[in-house]
Amino acid sequence: MDRRSFSKALAAGCLLPFVNARLGGAGYARAATPSITVNAVTRVIEVNGKAATVFGLIGPDGKPGLSMDADVVSTVDLISVLSVETMIHWHGLTPTWPQDGVPGMPSPLLAAGETRIYGLPGGRPGTHWMHAHTLQEQALLAAPLIVRGKADKAQDAQDVVILLHDFSWKSPEELLVGLQAGGAMGGMDKFSTEGMAMAHDLNDIQYDAYLANDRTLDDPEVVMVEKGGMVRVRIINGATATGFTMDVGKLQAQVIAVDGQDITPLTATTFPLSMGQRVDFLCRIPAEGGAFPILALREGAPERAGIVLATNGAAVVKLPVAGVANGPVLTLDSEAMLVTARPLVATPVTRRFTLDLTGTMKGYTWAIGIPAPIKVAHGDRVEMTFRNTTMMAHPMHLHGHHFQVVAINGAAFSGALRDTVLVPPMTSVSVAFDANNPGDGWALHCHHLYHMATGMMRTVAYGEA
Ligand SMILES: [Cu+2]
16 A cells, blocks of 8 residues: 555545454454554654655554553554565563564564554553664654553643654665764764773764654744643653753653653653663643743754743744753763662572673674573573673663663662663673563663664573573
């Protein structure tokens, strides 16, 4: 189906007869609950005044993204309206392994025009997202996936969702070839402080734009809010190779969740957000009203993305993309202060792994070094220590599980529950999780798309070690 006939079908509310729904590799049988449809489409957005053809994931309301109920298993019909193969990973959900959405692990890519049925547990309420686990992620095949529970529905706060992205007029294949040819070094930002033996490497891709909900900061989305009201801002870093620091400005704010998992509320107006990570701020709009930018500051560089919260009649001042200063370099200072609302049950660790994050900018190859396959048994309490031996930071993501951050540089603490943790250069971070979701090879990888594509990915398999 081409885009025009797809739009016509959507408008007519009769898309389903056009597609041949079948049980794909996911093998999930349609439940009695009504299904939610997600369409993988191509669409046109405007970036810096020019038309850009990108991918998109359109939910039942015709807008990007999906909202699910925490208390039910939702049947999701993923409908590919693309002319190329594709697949979507449900980042932050913990479905069965065949439904996880990594190509070939184990399910095959969806063919052009294919519909595949997924049974996705809502699980705990939270801010999650869905995205291609391929280079298509760079071309915006990504959207919010918000799971809401009873408490959320009762909460007297307006929900505002922000998906961040980094945009290039080049194709991801071109960007990758450029990195492998050594193109990274020329444009790379260096960061060093006193006492640091070597400069850290930041931003190996200089993008053409940084987007918040598909828009640049000089043409932002403006969300109407109420004077004196509460707003829950759910932010997803869907960028492929850019870290940001979120800044809610003058608003009174608390960070209430990271990676969709509640924490003990932390009073803060800024928070670091690496690729794949999410953060939820609960903000109070002042009684006198006004316009309040929610900014994403690019790491080590002046560019910004963001949206504006505005009360009725407030003057919205146009903000330039470039700020006056470089965005902060992401550290674990905030991470060390986080306390999960739901710690893992205290139990002895039954299996430990140390994984060396290695790589070289020359030739652009990255890896997770561990001599043997990573094998766990159902019921294990697993502890993994990531040791970053490189000069770039790596946001490490494990599929199918939530882990608790339990140590930074060997100093134990009871940190946040997450699915993606930042491991800065020359730093070690330990995480613990319960092996409670069997699979023959759950993806474990760096969420920098080009680090993953050039080798920084392993699997965690259940079975006899
Ligand atoms: Cu990495």
